[in-house]
Amino acid sequence: MTQAVQTAIQASAERLGPPVYQLRNVTRSFAAGRIKALDPVDLDLREGSFSAVIGPSGCGKSTLLKIMAGVTPPTTGSVMLYGSPVVGPRTEIGMMYQQATLFPWLTTIENVLLPIKIREGAAAATAKREQAQALLDLVGLTGFENVYPKQLSGGMAQRTSICRMLITEPQVLLLDEPFSALDELVRDFMNIELQRICMSRNATALLITHSIPEAVLLSDTVYVMSPRPGHFVEAVDIDLPRPRTLDMMTSPEFGEYVRHIRNRLDLEAASA
Ligand SMILES: Nc1ncnc2c1ncn2[C@@H]1O[C@H](COP(=O)(O)OP(=O)(O)OP(=O)(O)O)[C@@H](O)[C@H]1O
Numbered sequence: 001m002t003q004a005v006q007t008a009i010q011a012s013a014e015r016l017g018p019p020v021y022q023l024r025n026v027t028r029s030f031a032a033g034r035i036k037a038l039d040p041v042d043l044d045l046r047e048g049s050f051s052a053v054i055g056p057s058g059c060g061k062s063t064l065l066k067i068m069a070g071v072t073p074p075t076t077g078s079v080m081l082y083g084s085p086v087v088g089p090r091t092e093i094g095m096m097y098q099q100a101t102l103f104p105w106l107t108t109i110e111n112v113l114l115p116i117k118i119r120e121g122a123a124a125a126t127a128k129r130e131q132a133q134a135l136l137d138l139v140g141l142t143g144f145e146n147v148y149p150k151q152l153s154g155g156m157a158q159r160t161s162i163c164r165m166l167i168t169e170p171q172v173l174l175l176d177e178p179f180s181a182l183d184e185l186v187r188d189f190m191n192i193e194l195q196r197i198c199m200s201r202n203a204t205a206l207l208i209t210h211s212i213p214e215a216v217l218l219s220d221t222v223y224v225m226s227p228r229p230g231h232f233v234e235a236v237d238i239d240l241p242r243p244r245t246l247d248m249m250t251s252p253e254f255g256e257y258v259r260h261i262r263n264r265l266d267l268e269a270a271s272a
Helices: 003-015 061-069 108-120 122-127 129-138 154-166 186-201 212-218 246-250 252-270
Strands: 017-031 035-046 050-054 076-081 093-094 172-176 205-207 221-225 231-235
Touching: 017 061, 017 205, 035 061, 035 076, 035 129, 035 205, 035 231, 050 212, 061 076, 061 108, 061 172, 061 205, 076 093, 093 212, 108 122, 108 129, 108 154, 122 129, 129 154, 129 246, 154 252, 186 212, 205 212, 212 246, 212 252, 221 252
Parallel strands: 050 205, 050 221, 093 172, 172 205
Antiparallel strands: 017 035, 017 076, 221 231
């Protein structure tokens, strides 16, 4: 990592709240070391911050997220969450993937309540039913609580999986391209919803995305990754006011951030 990148990461870490995640020298290899997925990665996420990681396909973004979630161990380096090492899944973390993985034999609201049922039992899940209903109302699924996943559109299923993530009240959201399968209008709506939820809960979020505008719209900092083995080549602070609105996407400043990140990605691809 260059000195400039290190300074930028440090500066963005200092702007916001207390530390949530601290990654130091995190690497990951596969196939007995023959596939190097991640080069040393350092990352500090502060409370209430929204960050995005963007980079070419196969550069190690999902691997990084899985390491942070405690699903995959790093080959070297350390991952600290709220000051203690991540050695497995943690209750503070909510994760969301590209495809909504709802259980077909459970209704919408039962799918939302499933993590509570697993963790705390059926009575606790019943006690949270009103809260689950409120979350479904929030994402526009009023009236769909008792239907089965096959009766939901892709966007509705993804909204259900957001509710399922939020019902556990995670302080940290790790999001692996959660809206990439949705059409653009629904995706824009979901992104604005996501911002509102994060701001209202002071949640700390890290989003993996292939969309530069989406990264700029949502983030305080966008981390640009090199091709595999991935490492951060630039941390771009997005100095736009909050709450962000879709209208801002047409502003010259927004366009400038998008251009800058695109150029940086092109440069990395050309030198790979
Ligand atoms: N379990 C595994 N075994 C072997 N190689 C793996 C494994 N998981 C990931 N890889 C390799 O590590 C590299 C990084 O994969 P990863 O899924 O993290 O990339 P990504 O940036 O998320 O890609 P995309 O943007 O296409 O989703 C890839 O070359 C991939 O083939």
